[in-house]
Amino acid sequence: xxxxxxxxxxxxxxxxxxxxxxxxxxxxxxxxxxxxxxxxxxxxxxxxxxxxxxxxxxxxxxxxxxxxxxxxxxxxxxxxxxxxxxxxxxxxxxxxxxxxxxxxxxxxxxxxxxxxxxxxxxxxxxxxxxxxxxxxxxxxx
Numbered sequence: 001x002x003x004x005x006x007x008x009x010x011x012x013x014x015x016x017x018x019x020x021x022x023x024x025x026x027x028x029x030x031x032x033x034x035x036x037x038x039x040x041x042x043x044x045x046x047x048x049x050x051x052x053x054x055x056x057x058x059x060x061x062x063x064x065x066x067x068x069x070x071x072x073x074x075x076x077x078x079x080x081x082x083x084x085x086x087x088x089x090x091x092x093x094x095x096x097x098x099x100x101x102x103x104x105x106x107x108x109x110x111x112x113x114x115x116x117x118x119x120x121x122x123x124x125x126x127x128x129x130x131x132x133x134x135x136x137x138x139x140x141x
Contacts, residue, residue, distance in 0.1 A: 002113075003113065004071070005071055005074065005075075005076045005108070005110045006069045006071045006076050008028060008076075008110065008113065008114075008115075009066075009069055009071075009076040009078050009106075009108055009115075010066050010069065010078075011024070011028065012024070012028050012108075012115065013064050013066050013078065013080060014066075015028075016028070016052070017052075017062065017063075017064045018063055018064060020056070022049055025045045025048055025049055025052075026045045027114075028114060028115055029044070029045050029048060029114060029115050030111070030114040030115060030116045031044055031045065032044060032116075033045075033048075033114070033115050033116050033117060033118070034116070034117045034118075035047075035048055035051075035117075035118045035120070036117075036118065036119045036120065037051060037120050038120055038121075038122060038124040039124065053090075054090045054091070055090065056090070057088040057089070057090030058084075058086055058087075058088045058089070058090035058091045058095070059084030059085065059086060059087070059088070059090075059100065060084075060085075060087050060088060061083075061084050061085050061087070062082065062083075062084035063082065063083050063084065064080050064081070064082045065080060065081050065082070066078055066079075066080050067079045067080060067081055067103075074109050074110045074111060075107065075108065075109055075110075076107075076108045076110065077105060077106070077107050077108075078105065078106045078107075078108065079103070079104075079105050080103065080104055080105070080106065081101065081102070081103045081104075082100075082101070082102055082103070082104070083099070083100065083101045084099075084100055085097065085098070085099050085100070086098050086099075086100055086131050091128065091131070093131075093132060096131045096132070098130070098131055100127060100130070100131065102122055102123065102126075102127050103122065104120060104121055104122025104123075105120075105121050105122070106118055106119065106120050106121075107119040107121075
């Protein structure tokens with residue numbers, strides 16, 4: 001039985017993010033795949049691994065939960081939530097030791113069992129602002 005695109009999408013989040021399997025990136029992302037991430041476009045597995053490394057350096061305990069998927073043809077939309085503690089300097093500023101929780105959506109396009117293009121949408125700007133703001137001021141206008 002062939003794995004559905006929804007199953008591959010779920011496997012992407014579990015193996016690439018939660019299990020930290022770099023080999024899964026090479027298995028599931030086409031060598032010329034394009035990722036439209038917050039603030040940048042990346043091409044291919046190596047650029048993706050470098051971008052992932054920045055986030056994992058900042059949040060070594062990063063964990064993502066797939067909440068739902070919707071699939072139609074070669075497209076799968078994934079609604080997810082993520083948690084982590086800002087323990088590393090990977091975001092361009094010192095670790096704040098603050099816990100973070102955020103949600104997002106990823107739209108994936110598949111061909112021949114691999115991701116060929118993806119679009120991420122989540123509020124990176126708000127996350128960075130919250131991490132830089134002293135704890136007493138978070139959420140104040």
